[in-house]
Amino acid sequence: MSSERSKYDPSAIEPKWQARWEEGRTFEARRHPGRPKKYILDMFPYPSGSGLHVGHPEGYTATDIIARYSRNKGIDVLHPMGWDSFGLPAEQYAIKTGTHPAVTTGHNIATFKRQLKSLGFSYDWSRELATTDLEYVRWTQWIFLQMFRRGLAYQAEIPVNWCPELGTTLANEEVVDGKSEVGGHPVVRTPLRQWTLKITAYADRLASELEGLDWPETKKKQVDWIGRSEGAEVDFGIADRPEKIRIFTTRPDTLFGATYMVLAPEHALVESLATPAQREAVLAYRAEVAGKSDMDRTALAKKKTGVFTGSYAVHPLSGAELPIWIADFVLGGYGTGAIMSVPGHDERDFEFAREFGLPIVEVVSPDGGLHDAMTWSEAFADDGVSVRSSFLDGKKTAEAKAAMIDHLEREGLGVRKVQYKLRDWVFSRQRYWGEPIPIYFPVELAEGVVDPRHGAHTIRFDRPIALEDSELPLRLPDLEDFRPGDPAGALVKALDWRFFQKDGRWFARETNTMPQWAGSCWYYLRFLDPKNQEQIFSQQAYDAWMPVDLYVGGSEHAVLHLLYARFWHKVLYDAGVVKHPEPFIKLVHQGMILGENNEKMSKSRGNVVNPDDVVKQHGADSLRVYEMFMGPLEAVKPWQTNGVVGVRRFLDRVWNALSAAEGEGPLDDESNRLLHKTIKKVGEDIEALRLNTAISAMMILVNRLGDLDVVPVPAAKAFTMILSPFAPHLCEELWERLGEKESLAYAPWPSFDPALTVDDEVEIAVQVNGKVRSRVKLRRDATEADARAAVASDEAVLQHTRGKTEKKVIYVPGRILNFIVG
RNA sequence: GCCGAAGUGGCGGAAUCGGCAGACGCGGCGGAUUCAAAAUCCGUUGCCCGCGAGGGCGUGAGGGUUCGAUUCCCUCCUUCGGCACCA
Incomplete structure (x- = not known):
């Protein structure tokens, strides 16, 4: 053995083959007639400044293995990669250093790309795209306009977490104890004009069309998130007044058990319902609640709080007068923002009634008998039999619900109704580094003002105008100062960009931008045909590769990204742009890689592993x-x-x-x-x-x-x-x-x-009373008799069977021979 | 609180139409090689008792079904993830 053996030297081999693949354009996706195809997709990364960490390559390696294996199996493979490159960090860096986010983003993409290439992934780099590419932004805006034209993008006054000190809105997660997570500045809930996407119009389809997909538990998470519930809306009168209070309930069968009503503090009728005696308390309570974020309102509220308005509602069937309260556990954004309270059969209503000494009545009985609900220690929320409920008496819950809704509809007092927890999607941000929303508004100039950039004016937000497709993309203006601060968005500072004249009249562009989700909602479609200048993609490219056969990414995107992307896809489906109702056939979430100390990898914990090393x-x-x-x-x-x-x-x-x-x-x-x-x-x-x-x-x-x-x-x-x-x-x-x-x-x-691949001879275990005592080699197809013969003189077996009676023998060919003796 | 996933050697993990628990890798121990070390190779390695042959115990805990349970059923505990007063 004198000949010198070469050593495995990855540092020499790896660059060599990476160069060959690149020169040979080995992994450019091509379609061959008659061959099967696979579209294998990774969730594309946000190119952060800290570069790749070892979590990224986990999913990417898995998809790469599938992609490479598929090519070897004669399957045409589309396996692309790109960048989700709008996002906060680049903007924050810009605020700190003045470096334009586009510059930072470019650097970060270069780093990520170098790192991914060094791992030898077989991406078709010719299809690389970034959501910040102008040509990409163009089509993101184009899709937005599809929604706008279909009435799916609208403006609304939505309460947001506004931090005046930081000059921006904050996500719920960024608000702790009524203060900003960063800096501890006060945060207020304030209504702001926001662009909103009507995802609720697709709630049912988003839930039901999950059915055929090969997805993990994520499906259930989405269904829960959508939160469909069936019930009825019922109108309650107000004593001595013409208005009605409309409530939503999933338990119309308990209508006769309502003993009071509760409105959300932000309910439109609250002010007028507050009687002079109660007015001060009501307004104080409402102000207190307004200062709390959603988080505080829910997480910290162990004990029920609320205030009596002084007014009374009229029960639609019994005519009884019910006190009207306001309380923060009733949410303004869900249902009608008002409830009938049935403390006997709802846990929250029960607690509230106990807290404030309100009456509790049994109208659903577990056994059909009558009980005194005032003595209960908790509500009876299960199904049972209706009692004290007039025409419902004796009916089981399901039947009673139906009977009540029928009755209400007949009398014009209520309607059958389906509610969703899912809310419409607040789609605007007051940030710089995002896609501009391709909308503008007429501007009315004040007396004597000729230029809105230098004079008083009114922007008619109620008359939004969409850009023409031919005017896309709408570029971001360049800014010196990227700081947010204005509730209308960072772009308000770009006066020359914002205001423009057309046919002698002034207009103002929308100054909110899109959230980071926008770009990631449809990138899988642009990969089909990323260089197409005329269309979002060609039909031919679509037919060649869609739908996505395998989609791999972290479970942190189980709900939002995947729900948003499916929503956009369905809108495009309705618009005839795509041909499949669902984009992602099979979904897999790779698990997180923890540090060596079993904790989440993070710089502060000092347990980050760098793939470069x-x-x-x-x-x-x-x-x-x-x-x-x-x-x-x-x-x-x-x-x-x-x-x-x-x-x-x-x-x-x-x-x-x-x-x-x-x-x-x-x-x-x-x-x-x-x-x-x-x-x-x-x-x-x-x-x-x-x-x-x-x-x-x-x-x-x-x-x-x-x-x-x-x-x-x-x-x-x-x-x-x-x-x-x-x-x-x-x-x-x-x-x-x-x-x-x-x-x-x-x-x-x-x-x-x-x-x-199958052995002719197998070794099986020989047990006595379930304990392995010996092993024996047998032909795979040996009969029980063969097996018994083979161990007839096995001393180890005999030792445990000798002198005992054989009660039973279990023989599973190829697996086990078990003597039961006693 | 609710929903979901998971608990197997010192560690990562294998094995579930119920049939030899611990594959493979790490680590440990012993040895070969070496002046020595690193690297490499060979052997060994669940725990307990035993010099040994051998025996007992073992898949989060406790019950159950079964000839046989990591696998199925019931109760409970723990960890992780998600949701969080949705009427």
Whole structure:
């Protein structure tokens, strides 16, 4: 053994093959007539300043394996990558340093791209796109206008978390205890004019059309989020007044049990209902509530609070007068913002009644008998039998609900109604770094003013005008100062951009921008045809690749991104732009990778692993294989640096065993069987995304082949192929050294001989009373008699059966032989 | 509080139409190689008792079904994720 063996050197191999793939345009997606296709998509990243972390490559490696495997199986693959590049961090950096967000974004994209390329992912980079690209923004705005024209984008006064000190609105998560999370400045709930998308119009379809999709628990999360509930709206009169109070209830059967009413503090009638005696208390309470964020209103409210208005409602059926209260547990944004309170049969109403000494009446009985609800310690919210309810008496809950709604509709007192928790989507932000909303408004100039940039004027927000398609894209103006501050948005400062003249009249552009979600709602569609100047994509490109067959990304997007994207897709479906009602057939969430200390990776915890370091030390292939070997893709799992070392050793052994392959000779029978079993298992495991067990099977194989004096070339090639989706650089290099001229990217996946994947002879366990006492080798198809004969003189078995009576024998061929004795 | 997922060696994890628990990897121990070390290779490694042969115990806890349960059923505990007064 004097000949010097070459060493596995990923730092030499990996750049070599990455360059070859790029020069050869190896992974540009092409469609071949008659071949099956797969559209394999990753959730594209936000290119942050800190670069890639090891969590990113987890999902990306999994999809890359599927993509590469699919190509080897003769499937046309579309596997693109791009950038979700609008977003707050670039803007905040701009505020701090004055660097334009576009510059920061460009740098960050370059870093991400370099890092992704260093990992050898087989993306079709010719289709790369960024949501900040002007051509991309154009079509994002175009879709917005589709919605606007269909009445799905409208303006509304919506209460938002406004922080005057920071000069911006904040997300609910950014508000703690009524103060901004950053800086601790006061936050107020204030209504602001906002663009809103009518996602509620699609609530039913968004819930019901999940049905056929191959998605995990995410489906249920979305259904819960949409929160459909069926019930009725009922009108209550007001004593001595003409108005009505409309309420929503899911329990119309309990109408006779209503003993008081509660309005949300922001309900329109509150002010007029407050009697002089109560007025002060009502207004004080309302002011107090207005200062609280949604979070505080809900999370901290253990104890019910509320104030009596002094007015009374009139029960629509009994005519009884019911006191009207206001309380913050009734939400202004849900239903009608008002409820009838049935304390006997609703937990919240019960608590409230107890808190304020209001009457509690039983109208649903668990057993049909009558009970005194005032003595109860909790509400009876289950189904039962109606009592004290006139024409409902004796009916079961479901039947009573229907009977009551029928009655209300007949009498014109109420209607059947479906409600959703899902709200319309507040779509505007007061930020700079987002897509401009392609809308403008007429401007009315004050007396004597000729230019709204320098004089008093009124913007007619009630008369929004859409840009023409030909006027798109509407660019962002350049700003010196990116600071937010104006409730109308950072863009108000760009006066020359904002105000313009047309046919001698002045107009003002919308100064709100779109949220970051916008760009990510439809990027999978632009990947189909990213360079198309005329259309959002061509029909041909659509037909070639849609729908997305596999979509992989974090479960943090289970609800919002995936719901928003589905919503846009359905709008485009209704507009005839896309042909499938749903965009993503199969969805998988990769689990988070934790730091070595089992905590979430973060700079502050000091447990961040940088993929660049791993690549430098062990190569991209080791990183890829390790991340897949850690455990099931969907599981949350901690990083173990030594685990990478173990995988590196595996790849070293592969290199040593296969790079020295020689001769055409056959493998010995046992190795050959193992090879065929492994080919079978790796293929099956990849298709089921069980990548960890595929790797362990290949480890077993290399451990065996490494024991041979020499591995014959055909076996080496087969092994190289099945490992190649996982460790593509190493395998391309081996493939070349094994005498192949072409890249293995499109070489056929090896087949296996099914006969070689099952053993003729198997070792089964021999038990006595369920305890393993011996083992015996048998033919796979051995009968029970064969098995018994084989162990008839087995001393270990006899030891436990001798002198005892055989009661029963269980024989499962290929598995077990169990003697039950006593 | 509600919903969902999951609890298996020192660690990551395998194995569920009920049939040999702990594959594979890490770590540990012992050995080979080396002047020595690193790297590599070989052996060994769930726990307890035993010199040994061997035996017992073991998949979060407790029950149940079964010849047989990590796998099915019931009760409970813990961890993680999501939701959070939605009438």
